[in-house]
Amino acid sequence: MEKQTKRATDEEVEQAAKLLLEAEYPIALTGAGMSVESGIPPFRGPGGLWTKYGEPPMNGFQIFMADPKKAWEQQLARRDDELFGPLKKAKPNPGHRALAELEAMGVLHFVITQNVDDLHRQAGQVGLAEIHGNFKLVRCLECGERFKWGEVDLSILPPHCTRCHGLLKSDTVSFGEPIPRDALDQCASHASRADLVLVAGTSATVYPAAGFAHEVKERGGKLIEVNLYESEITAFCDVSLKGGAAEVLPRLVKAVTRRRRAALS
Numbered sequence: 001m002e003k004q005t006k007r008a009t010d011e012e013v014e015q016a017a018k019l020l021l022e023a024e025y026p027i028a029l030t031g032a033g034m035s036v037e038s039g040i041p042p043f044r045g046p047g048g049l050w051t052k053y054g055e056p057p058m059n060g061f062q063i064f065m066a067d068p069k070k071a072w073e074q075q076l077a078r079r080d081d082e083l084f085g086p087l088k089k090a091k092p093n094p095g096h097r098a099l100a101e102l103e104a105m106g107v108l109h110f111v112i113t114q115n116v117d118d119l120h121r122q123a124g125q126v127g128l129a130e131i132h133g134n135f136k137l138v139r140c141l142e143c144g145e146r147f148k149w150g151e152v153d154l155s156i157l158p159p160h161c162t163r164c165h166g167l168l169k170s171d172t173v174s175f176g177e178p179i180p181r182d183a184l185d186q187c188a189s190h191a192s193r194a195d196l197v198l199v200a201g202t203s204a205t206v207y208p209a210a211g212f213a214h215e216v217k218e219r220g221g222k223l224i225e226v227n228l229y230e231s232e233i234t235a236f237c238d239v240s241l242k243g244g245a246a247e248v249l250p251r252l253v254k255a256v257t258r259r260r261r262a263a264l265s
């Protein structure tokens with residue numbers, strides 16, 4: 001994964017723009033690499049949190065359910081650590097804004113993000129599913145209702161849902177936790193219509209998220225990758241644009257805009 005190759009050439013970016021405009025229903029799948037240039041470390045590869053500290057227990061959800069009170073106490077104590085600290089300070093970068101611009105241009109139809117950092121939302125992305133949740137939200141494990149952290153009474157732990165009295169948990173999906181139904185259904189519905197996936201800043205090692213891109217490819221669709229390094233999906237991609245998401249995606253928007261203008265003139 002770490003083998004850095006040359007920067008995406010203008011010809012490659014042009015080819016990607018051509019595929020994007022030829023597609024009927026392009027969507028995007030994004031990961032931690034999208035937010036590295038916003039100051040949030042990735043999980044794997046160089047500078048990755050898991051690379052540094054080792055992967056968290058694969059049964060994080062079971063640990064939560066075994067003692068929710070203790071888990072909540074630990075969660076509250078962690079809100080300023082190396083993972084959450086940068087999340088709170090981070091701002092969308094030109095990569096996030098480029099995807100929102102492609103949506104506003106009517107080119108990109110939906111974004112599936114694995115990121116919990118809220119940055120696509122802050123960049124103005126409308127068609128968006130946060131398949132691993134959002135760190136600014138708390139979710140009821142019974143009815144699925146989501147609340148902002150500030151709306152939850154944390155004087156008694158673990159907190160419970162004001163709608164159904166179900167147990168509340170951070171909206172971020174822990175290892176071993178099923179993906180919330182509403183997010184999964186949204187992703188599956190848009191992926192089933194897609195004929196192109198723009199895969200940006202993900203190692204494509206975690207499922208079901210990575211599976212949506214493979215599903216589109218198996219159906220004869222196209223894959224365009226934006227990544228600093230090789231990933232698990234590079235070999236399946238029609239175009240692989242090497243470089244930082246905040247640098248490459250704005251170039252892609254420029255190429256799409258130029259092609260459109262040329263087509264109209």
Ligand code: APR
Binds near residue numbers: 033036132231243245
């Ligand atoms: N621009 C583009 N890509 C980048 C950049 C950058 N500036 N920096 C790093 N990358 C790439 C890396 O090469 C790697 O392929 O981003 C990818 C990040 O991979 P991971 O750290 O594995 O992140 P992600 O794919 O989002 O992980 C999936 O795993 O740990 C869980 O729940 C967590 O959502 C996460 C999921």
